[in-house]
Every structure is written in C-alpha cells, then in structure tokens.
Amino acid sequence: MLHDPPQRAPKDKRNDAARLQTGALVIIAFAVALFLLVQARFMLISLATAIILFSLTSDVINFIGRQRIGPFRIPNALASIAAMVLIALALITLTSILLAQVNTVLVTTLSYTERAPSAVASLFSWLGADSQMAIFNALQSVDVSSYLRSAASQATGMTQATVLVILFVGFLFAERIWFQTKLHNFVGDPVQAERVGKIIQSIIHRVNYYLLVKTVISAITGAxxxxxxxxxxxxxxxxxxIITxxxxxxxxxxxxxxxxxIALVAHVQLGDPTVTLAIFAIAGVIQFVNGSIIDPMLMGRALRLSSFGIILSLAFWGAVxxxxxxxxSVPIMVMLLVVCSHVPGLRPFAILLSREGLPESERMLEQPIERDLFGQDITND
Known part of the structure; x- marks a missing residue:
C-alpha cells in the first residue's frame, strides 16, 4: 500500500529497548538510593557532618602547624591532635548550649500555653470576630504538651549524634595520613589521581569559606x-x-x-500589636541587610549557586x-557543583546549578589556593 508507514529497522528497535531499559534501571537505582538515604538517615547525617567538620580541620591543622614556639614549629601530629580536641570541645559545648536553650524555651512555652492561643488569634482580628474565634478554638485544640515531648526527645538525640560525629571525625583523622596513597592506588593513573585531589581540595576550600562567612554573618545577626x-x-x-x-x-x-x-514571642509576652510590628520590622531589616547585602558581598564568586537550585536542594534534603x-543542603550542593563542573557528562547539571551558568573550569582548577581559611599565605609553606 502507498500509505503504509515505513517499517522500523530491527537495530532501531533494539536501541529503543536499550534506552527504555537504561531509563528503568536509573529510576530503580534512584528509588533504592532514596530508600537507603531515608532508612539510614541518622548515620548518614552524622557522617556528612563529620566529613564537613573534617574538611575544616585541614585549614585548622595547617594554621596550628604554622605557629612557632620560639624557633620551633608545632609538629603536624600535635597540630592534628589539637584540632581534634578543639572540634570535640566545640561540638560538646555547642550541644550543651543548644540543649540548655531548648530546655529554657520548652519551660517558657509551657508558661505561655494558656495565653498564647488568644494572643495569636488576636493577630487575625482584621478577618472578623468569627474567624478570630475559629482560629482561637483551633489553637486551643492543639496538644502542645505532646509536641513539647517530641521536641525534647529529638533534642536528646543531639547528644548521641554529637558523640557519633566525634567518633567519625576521629576515624577520619586516623585515615588522613594514608589518603593520598589510597587515592593513587584507587585511581591508578597518577595524573588523574592528582586531578581528583585538586577537585577534592576545591570542594574543601569552597565549603570551608562558605561556613566561615555564614558563621560570622549568623553570629552578627544573632547578636x-x-x-x-x-x-x-x-x-x-x-x-x-542563639536560635537565630x-x-x-x-x-x-x-x-x-x-x-x-521573635515577633510571635513579643506578641505573646507583651500583647501590644504596635510593639510587635516594630520588633518584626526591625528584625526584618536586620535579616535583610545581613542576609541579602552583606552575605552575598562577602561570598563573592566563591559560592556562585543558583537561587532556584538552593531552594530545590533545601526542599529535597529537607524532605529526606x-x-x-x-x-x-548548601554544602552538599557546593560539592555537587564542583564535581559536575569537572565531569564532562555532568557539566550541563553544573551549568544549571551555577548562578550565572558559568561553573568552575579546568583552568580555575589549575590555579593554586594561595590563602587558607584564616587568610594566611600558604604558597611559601
């Protein structure tokens, strides 16, 4: 027949079947990986935190190792032990402070339980008396004590996570001296192993810089x-x-x-809408100036992440x-951006993840890192 569709070659059919099979395997692999991420979340969160903290120690160890006591320089082994002790003390101190503040918030919340519903409902008085009463009744029906017990149990889990993170960091320290040898033997090619090492150093440098800037800005905002x-x-x-x-x-x-x-706490405690609005406005200005002006200014080109990509990463890792x-979410996204930038097949994803569509190039990878996390010159070490 003149109008019969052309017959497809057997080779085309095999290619379609292969593509369909590959797509199905990718979907299955993603589902399995997602299942494992959810089921092993406690251990994986602790491990990811330990890796990030361990990456910080590279600059800390180098900084301590460059210090001198008279004519003598601090040995690398002693610098490593000092960095490990500092990290352990910092984690334990931070956990203790957070647990103490959580306990304070829980106790104070219990004292506010009776007046909080009426105070929050009054914020919606402009909707009418019926709407205000409906919101008041809905808030009164909430079992606050059960939520507080849940929050207290989750806060208690922070101590277990802190101990596990310290253990992970300690074992990573033990493996640190053999890392280069393992990397060369794993990759096989010395040139490729050196390139992988530079990619890892780029990830560490970017994550460390992000954490330093974020810590400074967050501390100023909290103060x-x-x-x-x-x-x-x-x-x-x-x-x-502290919570801020x-x-x-x-x-x-x-x-x-x-x-x-802070606006909610102010309204529940003071009960004055004008004062609450003033506190809300001042706090909003502080957050906007520090987060939207000073933060990007200090980050500069070191963290060129897409805003939409950050939201997607936040939503995904928050759900998981x-x-x-x-x-x-942001440290993980930085890692993905650097890795995708230097893998030809994944470079399109790096373009999507970067702010201007200009991810890190191979030429940028060859540029030596001249200063560490503390701003000290490391080219002469």
Missing part, C-alpha cells in the same frame, strides 16, 4: 537580634539570639522563621533528612 529582644524586655532574649544564629544556616527559610519567631538536611 543584633539578642540586643533587639533585650531592648524590648523579652524573657527569651538569649534563646532567641542556628536558623541562619538554613538558606532563605531560616531567616524568615527567625523573624517570625528533615531539619538536619536543610542545614547540610
């Missing part, structure tokens, strides 16, 4: 919010400042939650690992 809460006489001024510091490590959403938190995943 300013503390001063603001103290100026208005809020009971939870210290807790709000922690929440600012969550991109975009963290600052919004911190601003809403919860709140800890939100904290780890």
């Amino acid at each position: 300013m919010i503390y001063v603001l809460a103290k100026a208005f006489g809020l009971e939870l001024a210290t807790s709000i400042g 510091f922690v929440l600012n490590f969550i991109p975009n959403i963290g600052s919004i939650v911190a601003t809403a938190l 690992w919860g709140i800890p995943g939100m904290f780890l």
